[in-house]
Amino acid sequence: MNVLGNMPGLVMRLNRSGVLGLNRRNGDYIMKFNHRRYYPLVDDKVLCKIRLQEQGLAVPDLIGIVRWMRQTAQIDELLGGSNEFVIKPAHGSGGDGILIITDRKSDYFVDSDGMLVQHVDLEHHMTNVIGGLYSLGGQPDVAMIESLVHFDPAFSDLTYHGVPDIRVIVYRGYPVMAMIRLPTRQSHGKANLHRGAIGVGVDLCSGITIGGVSGNEPVSEHPDTGAAVAGFAIPHWSRIVSMAARCYEAVGLGYLGVDIVLDRDLGPLILELNARPGLNIQIANRQGLCKRLDAVDQLGTLDQTHEKRVAWACETFGEPESDLLMQAPW
Amino acid sequence: MSKYRQWIVLSLLLLLLGGLIFTYKVVRLGFPVTPDLTSKAWTIQVRLEIQPEGGPVRAELKLPSRSSGFTLSRENFISRGFGLTLDEETFSRQAHWAVRELREPRTLYYRATVIPETRQQRFAARPGNPQAPQLEEPFATALADIVAKVREESADTESFTASILFRLRGAGSDENFKLFLSEIEEPRELVGLAQTFLAGAGIPSLQIHGVMLQYEAQRAAVRTMLAVYDGEDWLLFDPETGHQGLPEGFMIWWRGDEQLAVVSGAQLQDVQISIKQSFESALELAFERVELKNSRIGKISILQLPIQTQSVYEVLLLVPFGIMVIVFLRNFIGFSSFGTFAPVLIALSFRETELLKGILLFILIVSLGLVFRFYLERLRLLLIPRLAAVVTIVVLLMTTISIISDQLGVETGLSISLFPMVIISMVIERMSVVWEERGALTSIREGFGSLMMAALAFLVMSIDILAYWVTVFPEVNLIVLGIIVASGRYTGFRMTELVRFRQLAGGEG
Structure with a gap:
């Protein structure tokens, strides 16, 4: 791994792939679109829960x-x-x-x-x-x-002792990228990537998973259950995406990570919001965020309703369903 | 102007301002860029021996005035019983001594320190045109012949003067010159003669008297130079050699035809000029220049503060350099640490312990502290009392290490007292949380990350020249601020992200 020697080339290729780095996320998106005064709404999980309930969004x-x-x-x-x-x-x-x-x-x-x-x-x-x-x-x-959230039995093959957690990045009201985090034995049932959970990219339109990563390494099977992680259709997907999009109105942050879990009985619930969502979602999706963020920025006027925003995102960022179900593990 | 452009303007302004003050202090005030630099200085002394004749005595001494390449400082006059007045003009300074009655022989002293000056200055005012000399025959005709002849063989004032001086040194065997030379008794009158010829040609001229600054001279000779005005500037000639320009080390003392010292009402028995060279700290000389010029910018330096405050500020002014390292390591390389700037404070404590021993002591205290912290966790103490207990334990550990190392005769153990105990306690607390939540490996790795950042910050802060610069040129911190502001809008990748995202990089091409 000769990173130092290839640095200029690597930087160029990462830029061309539209990969978002921490400095750029902080400087060009969080500082620009996340107003300080809205931070308490997401940083305080109690306030956040109350606000989301007021907006009619389901929470634990x-x-x-x-x-x-x-x-x-x-x-x-x-x-x-x-x-x-x-x-x-x-x-x-x-x-x-x-x-x-x-x-x-x-x-x-x-x-x-x-x-x-x-x-x-x-x-x-x-x-x-x-x-x-x-x-x-x-x-x-x-x-x-x-x-406690009881995970949907649909996930029983894809999780170990914990609730899978869906992360949607919502940029200026538009869902732009999604992944699902699958708890493993290593992560002690928690859905945190840095503890060893698997991150799996999810097609924004269909909710079909497209292959995962553990740390920075690609994985095609869940290490504890042996089930293939790609090609799985997440239930209630359109509700999940529209709930995520509605969070924009609820808290007013332009660059937002929305964490949603699926409850066996209650369906999708918003677990928490994040004003500084991590960048691993790019690795899970094998795609950089910049191009999608730019696509939103290039829209002249932003749509006022979450339905229109979700429809646009589905059209712009979704892959044909047949391709997703036929995909080879990578 | 958008506020996203302002940062670059601000950063450039800061760099420029810092750079300008720094340059001004180095170039104009002569502050040395490196410490321990010495410059030459000379002590000059004039000694007048006066033999009284009874009655009032007046003595007049020319004092060195504005000169090219030198400044005076620390002037004193020793003249018991005499009244002293100074007569100062831009291009001439004189001391007047006077006493109503003088019965015994008396010696008057003038002493001054000459320090090199960085700026070149004009050394005389713009002159008027000289009067044509009124001479008797046959001198008048001879003068006219000489002027006509030399003018014919020269192109301008410079070559005219050179030619005159060349002939006066006897190199020419012209009859007209011999006529004038026969009138001369002492060689120093040659300069006066040259002036007569120059006046005949309408060229303004001036005698310049001075001494050569040398290593040591008990009785330095006054040398007279000839200055001619070519309509724009003064040109200096050495009448003995004919060379143009001020010789190296020549200090101009006074101008004109007068003597160095004139005494009336008594006999001037002896005039003695002695010179002695010394080496003085370039920095001290720079401060003397600052005093002489009363330069406000030159006074921006913490060396003006009381000594005990100085050493505190020397450390404080180094902190921005350490912080700049942290900014670089975090935002460009991608290090992470416990506490944003905690590594800088740890690095400051390394200044007392030296790097390697500091790191060992740090590891020792943190690991012992962690052991106690895990034990306290089992006691289920509340957070604040537990933190307080950890701080106290850290203090006790530090004391114990100092006592043990003192008994073993290891001195570095004593300097541990400067470790920032609260910071260390916070590091212990954070490490134990990460230990429990994310595992020992992550915790130890982040701990070492902090330690490495501290070590790198220390290495930068311990560059000797920086410690000197921040004391003498505190404005370098404006430059540091400029760099930090400039890096504040770096939104490119961190180096660790190149590894992290490398699989997302598309193919070559």
Whole structure:
């Protein structure tokens, strides 16, 4: 891998492929289209959830919020009868500090890895969250408890102990690229790429998967289930894309990552929004973002309705369905 | 102008401003670009021995005035009992000593330091046309002949003067010259004679007296040069050799036909000029020039601050260089670290410990701190008390390492006290979070990333010349700011992204 020697050529080829780098994402898109005053709406997951609910967008139910240290002792009241729930820092990033509880016995809980969690462990985790251990910049935070999402059985071959998570990049209201993140044994059931989940590109129009990557390496099969990752049609796709497009109106950010999960009973739910979405989606889709972003910029006037924006995106960025179903694994 | 263009204008302005101040200080004020540079300086002393004759005494001494290539500083007069007045004009300066009554022999001293000057200056005012000399016969006719003849054999003022001087040195055997030369008793009167010829041709001229600055001279000779005005500028000639131009090391002292010292009411027994060369710090000389010129720009330097403040500022002014390294490593290379600028603070502590020992101490403290941090985690302390406990443990660890290393006779262990303990505690805290959330490998890798950034920032900040520059030329930080602003709109790829996205690169072609 002689990267240094080929640097100028590599830079040129990456530019020609329209690959977006971090500096350009920050300087030309986030700084330009994500107004500071809208950041709290996505950085605070509680505010975000409330705003999305106001807009009629489906989200996992909020069970409760733990704001003060003393509340951690009264968690049982807050939980009511819930045996399955997720504790998240409201200002967390990168999936840090998320504790998933899948079951409850008399005096202990069971987490997503099947490990036992004592009541005191749960309380301690919440005090860490409230103290700001996982929040951006370390400021004091609150712990939110939301109901657990049960993944759609359609995904049973494609995930290991966790909920696959669909990421759609929405640029100025238009969905421009999508991928699905499949949890693996290595990622401990979490759908974070840097923890070892697989990223799989998804055709924006049909919702059919087009081949995955683990880290930066291509993969054609799920390492734990052995199922092929390409050629799978994600259920409820058109609803997923239009929900993502509607988030633009909900929070006003021009460059947005929308994370959506499919619940067995409730269908697509918006898990969280991201004002600084990562760039791995390009690797998962084997395509750079720049050309698609430029296509949106070249539209003279932006469509006001999400239906029109989704239709345009489907027409512009979608591949013929027959090609997708016939694709060879790569 | 769009605000996306403004950054480049701002950055250029900053670079230009920093560059201009720097250049002005180096070129005009003579600030040395490298430390420990010395320049020559000379101490000149004039000693007048006066033998009283009773009654009031007045003494007059020509003082060095504006000269090409030299400036004076630290002038003093030693003249017990005499009243001193100075008479200063642009091109002539004189000291007047006077005393009502003088009974005993007295010695008057004038002493000054001559420092090299970077700027060339005019050394005399524009003259009027000279009066034609009124001479008796046969001199008048001889003069007219000489002027006519030499003018015929020369092209301009310069060659006319050269030709006159050449003939005066006896090289010509012209009868007319012999007539004039026979009147001359001392060689120094030759200059006066040359002036007579030049006046005959209507060329303004002036005697320039000075000394050669040399290594050491107890009794330096005054040399007289001939200056002629060619209508635009003064040309200098050495009457003894006929060479044109100011000889190297010649310091102009006074102009005109007068003597160096004149005494009335007493006898001037002896006039002695002594010269001694010394080497002085170029920087100190530059500051003397700043004082003489009263230059505000030259005073922009932290060397004007109290000493203890200076050393603090020397470190502070180096920080932007370290930060520039971090900007480069993060936005151009693609490093990531714990805390945006924490590596710079760690790098500052390396200044006291040296690099290798600093890195070892850092690793030692962080690993010990991590062990304690994991133990504290099991105690389920709340976040803030736990952080406070980690800081305290870090302080205790530092103290312990210092005491142990002192007993072992290892001195570097002592300098550990300058480690930024709060920063280290935060690094420990962040590392332990990453350790739990993303695994030990990621955590250790990011820890080493921070350490490497600190090491690189340290290497840049420890370049000797930078420490000197920020003290003498704090404006270099304007240049650093300009570079940082310029890099602020770099939206190209980071080097690590080239690896990360390499599979997305299309084919050659």
